[in-house]
Amino acid sequence: MSLAANAKPIDDNLKNLVKEIEAQSPNLSVFAARQFRYSLHQTPVEVNIKEPRQFNVLEEFIIRAAIEFQPPPTEDELASVLGLDSVFIRSTTANLRSLQTLSATSPLTVTPEGRSFYEKGSVPQPPYPVQLYAINDPLNNKLTFQFESLNETTINLPDIANFITLNNTIDISSLPLEEIQKNIQASNLALHVPEEGKIVTSLKVVASSQKIWQKISLIVIFDAIEDKLSLQIRTGKQILESASSLLEVLHTEGKITLQALCNLSPEAINFQREAILKQKKSKNLPDDSN
Numbered sequence: 495m496s497l498a499a500n501a502k503p504i505d506d507n508l509k510n511l512v513k514e515i516e517a518q519s520p521n522l523s524v525f526a527a528r529q530f531r532y533s534l535h536q537t538p539v540e541v542n543i544k545e546p547r548q549f550n551v552l553e554e555f556i557i558r559a560a561i562e563f564q565p566p567p568t569e570d571e572l573a574s575v576l577g578l579d580s581v582f583i584r585s586t587t588a589n590l591r592s593l594q595t596l597s598a599t600s601p602l603t604v605t606p607e608g609r610s611f612y613e614k615g616s617v618p619q620p621p622y623p624v625q626l627y628a629i630n631d632p633l634n635n636k637l638t639f640q641f642e643s644l645n646e647t648t649i650n651l652p653d654i655a656n657f658i659t660l661n662n663t664i665d666i667s668s669l670p671l672e673e674i675q676k677n678i679q680a681s682n683l684a685l686h687v688p689e690e691g692k693i694v695t696s697l698k699v700v701a702s703s704q705k706i707w708q709k710i711s712l713i714v715i716f717d718a719i720e721d722k723l724s725l726q727i728r729t730g731k732q733i734l735e736s737a738s739s740l741l742e743v744l745h746t747e748g749k750i751t752l753q754a755l756c757n758l759s760p761e762a763i764n765f766q767r768e769a770i771l772k773q774k775k776s777k778n779l780p781d782d783s784n
Contacts, residue, residue, distance in 0.1 A: 503757045505529050508711055511731065515715070523770055525723070525763060526714040526756040530654040531707050535630040536644050537666055538701040540623050541678070546616035546691035552586050557595065557612045560602035568601050593618045614691060621695050624685060626678075630703075632660035633710070633727070634736045639681040649707040657755055658744055667699045710734070712741070714758060718770050723763065 504512055508527040515524055549557070555576070560566055569587055573580035590596040595608030595617050604612065611617050626639045633654070654660075666674075675694050679686045686694040713726040725745060727737035744750045752758040 502526060503528060505711075508713075511711070511728075512713075514731075515713070521717055521719045523716045523718065523766065524713060525716055525766055526712070526752065526758040528712050528756040529651050530710055530712060531649040531651040532633050532654045532660065532710060534644065534706045534708055535632075535664070535703045536706050537628040537630070537699055537703040538643075539626050539628050539639075539666065540698050540700050541626055541674075541685065541694050542621040542623055542696045543685055544618050544621045544693045544695050546611055546614065547619050548615060549612075549617045552582070553590060553617055554612075556583070556586060556590065556602065557604055557608060557617075560596065560604045561609065561612070566601040566603055572602070590617065593620065611691060616691060618691070625700075626683075626685075628666050629706075630664045630666075633740070634734055635740075636736070637664065637666075637677045639678050639683060641683065644706045646704065647707055649709055651709065654710065654712075658741070658750055666697070669697075671696070710737070712756060714752060714756060716763075716767060716770065718774050721767075721771065723767075 502525060504524065504527040508529065512524040512527050516522055556572060559572055559575075567575070569583045570580050573583045576583070587596055587602065590608070591598055593608075594605055595611060597603040597605055607618070626641060627643050629638045629640060629644065630636075631638070671694075674697050675686045678694055684692075686692065708729070711728045713728060715724050715726060716722070717724065725738060725741045727734045727741060741750065745752070752763070753760070
């Protein structure tokens with residue numbers, strides 16, 4: 495017979511979760527369930543966003559002329575064609591240059607970015623800042639961004655970083671802009687939407703990182719059908735796939751032990767495994783009474 499539930503290393507506040515896991519899948523047996531804490535690193539940052547607006551008639555004419563006229567015109571030549579004071583033309587071209595739509599030199603030349611916006615019927619607006627929080631999650635190997643700050647809490651549980659090595663240090667300010675854009679886009683903040691012309695153009699760190707503690711559960715599960723032991727990391731009832739895979743790899747490589755993590759010895763594992771498999775085998779024996 496297997497060990498009684500109260501003899502297993504299962505934290506009291508995880509007993510209901512354990513019962514639920516075993517009730518949902520009769521072939522599964524939880525050998526251990528322990529709680530830990532680990533730290534996220536939260537960094538206040540400021541990103542600049544550039545997005546388009548519809549160009550006005552004069553802007554459209556200037557950009558179109560810079561693309562189509564051969565040779566490209568100067569401001570004075572355009573003013574003569576339009577019958578306008580060159581002051582109006584120079585004021586508009588100066589604004590287009592500040593938006594990187596026109597090149598800085600004369601005659602008028604459209605930049606690749608300006609041509610891309612022109613094809614969409616728009617010009618970029620001056621960048622504007624947005625305050626965000628960058629969240630480095632070393633256990634799940636993720637960098638995410640959000641508008642709201644995480645709350646700082648005190649959690650009196652063992653730190654899982656005492657058992658496994660986590661890379662907590664990411665210099666966000668040194669990351670390539672492309673990686674910042676990719677992570678902001680994956681965070682579903684609608685701040686970097688290239689197909690709409692909305693672009694994150696830069697990031698700067700505005701304050702020091704802060705350590706934010708999170709609570710997680712380690713569940714050690716035996717599958718009697720596959721005769722396999724697996725490790726799950728959960729937050730509440732949600733399984734953290736990346737973190738679970740990390741612990742599986744570390745356990746397979748012998749870099750962590752269940753004895754150290756949750757006081758589950760190899761002897762206890764073998765005892766429970768053999769008892770469960772024996773019980774399963776006895777239930778599957780054919781009936782010879784006939």
